[in-house]
Amino acid sequence: MQQQMTIGKKLALISAGLIVAMVLVGGFSIYNLVGLNKSTQHIVTDPLPGIARMAAAQTAAMTLRGDAWRHFAELNPSAKEDMERNIEQAKARVAKELQEYEPTITTAEDRALFGKLKPAWQQFVDAYPEALALSRAGKTGEASARWDANIKPRFDAARDLLHAEVDLNRKNGEADAAESQQTYGNTLWILGITLALCSLGGAAVAYVVIRGMNGTLRQAVTELSEGAQQVASAASQVSSTSLSLAQGSSEQAASLQETSASAEEIGVTAIKNTDTSKAMVADMQVARNIVAGVNDAIERMGTAVVAINGSSDQIAKIIKVIDEIAFQTNILALNAAVEAARAGEAGMGFAVVADEVRNLAQRCAQAARDTAGLIEDSVQKSREGKLKVDEASKAMQANVAIACKIGAQIDEVSLSSQEQTRGLEQIAKAINQMEQVTQTTAANAEENASAAEELSAQSETFKGIVDRLTAMVGGSEAANGHTSQIRYRASAVSSKRPQWQGEPSASPAALGKAQSHQPKSAKPGAPVVTAFASDKDFPLEEQFKEF
């Protein structure tokens, strides 16, 4: 919980706690001060004026008594008149004091006492003019006796009650004072304890928070220094990667140009193919016509062969007839020979003739047989020829079908070639786009390299800041430990990657290129911020920002 709270929150919390404590202490003090003030005010408004008035009334009463006594003793009537005036003044004074005192009565005890006092005084006031009249008449002794006998107890009672009033008021005042004292003492104690507690608590919380903060900061500094180092190494990596990327991009651009040239050649070939296939389509049409003509010729030949067959059959029939005639002739000749033989000597010549006839018949038959054989052979051959012609016709028809198929395929090839040409145009466009992209990539890679250089420099600055922070947080000891650690790690990294030495001049070529593309002052500090934003592993990013 404490780890997740920000420093600002912590400080705000501490401040709030302190302020709350302060407000509580202040409120408590004010409350007690108000109480004290009230007690004092009470003392001032109630007992003290009461005392004063009662004392004044008492004094006036005493003066009145003294004047009365002197009145008794005086002989001079004018002096007696002066004294009577004084007595009247004193009486008026007492009446005034009593009248003024009455509204200030607060306690029941006081009221009861005052209730007794007022009639007692009135009794005295009612009684004493009698004695004064006696005195004024010169009857001093009677007056004095009357005073002692009748008036003095009333006066004493009134005087005692006045005393009692004064005492009561004093007692009240003393009680109030004691209460004030008590309140003061309590307030002092509580304030002291509260202040001490607040101070101790605040100190403890502040100690804990500052300790935690310090620890967190120390850890942050450590991780920050590691981060800086990693950023530096990453920057060098990014730099080298960007360089290789730029190199690769240029190589890619070269291959793309070669590819583009090849694509153009292929396009030319495809166009040639299209033309060739069109010519082939035309030739194929011609071939198809020729084949159709040949097919017609073959069909005509077939009918001719059939006609030949018919003629041959007729010839064969004729020859058969001739053969039959020859056979009959032969039989006739033989019959003649038989008859001649039967005739004996007379038939000798006839036998010769019959023999000749028979020979002729046999020759005729032989010729007929030969011709029949020839005709048979011819018929056979013409039949074979017919078969061959049929086969040729079939083959020719197949040929026509194949020619049609080839024509369709050539059409397809032509279409495909046209599509290929279109596709190649698209490929050329794509290659152009790719070239542009590659160039952009190369430019970006160089910008990356420059950004990496910037990052490296910023990480160096960062390291300085980390050192200062380390000094601020943990003193020289911790700072030394961290820096040594950093150096150790830096040496480890540098042994792995010789191009990174914690120096911003890791790859001066890239820096030079980057400067040509993007001025160094264009975005100062921007790559560092980007690096932090992208570094998800950094745990105290928020705190550090607030810090």
Added chain:
Amino acid sequence: MESTILQREQSAALNKNEDRGGKYLVFQLGREEFGIRVLKVREIMGIQDITAVPQMPDYVKGVINLRGKVIPVMDLRLKFGLPEQEYTQRTCIIVVQVQGDAGRMLMGIVVDGVAEVLNLAAAEIEDTPDFGDGTATPYLLGMAKVKEKVKILLEIDRVLTSQDLHGLNDLMREVKS
């Protein structure tokens, strides 16, 4: 009856060498050529429609009408035990005059084909060789040697046994009556 046959045999044997020379009609039967005396032949004709006659041996094919005369026809292939063959254009009927016991009669024999009329000298004719198993070959007149080939000369009168001829004669009589 036996005595007459013996006499004839003897006379034939006596006259063999002198009488066998002369003209022969040569015909084919199967792969062989046979010869019969021209004087026995009455007529040569192409194959004709033969009217079959019931209850005859298989080699007697039936009868034909030869210019108003009904004569029996015998298939010589079947008579000689050769396999029967379909008649062709070349098949001929040779009408021969047979000397039977009941007198002369005309008869047709079916042969595969007629070749020629051949004049054979007696020197060209040899006797029938003895086949050594005592088989009587009275229907053979001899063997004619012509151009390295042998033609079998038939005694047509004896080719048909007297029994056959009797049967045929009876047939003829029945037909005539």
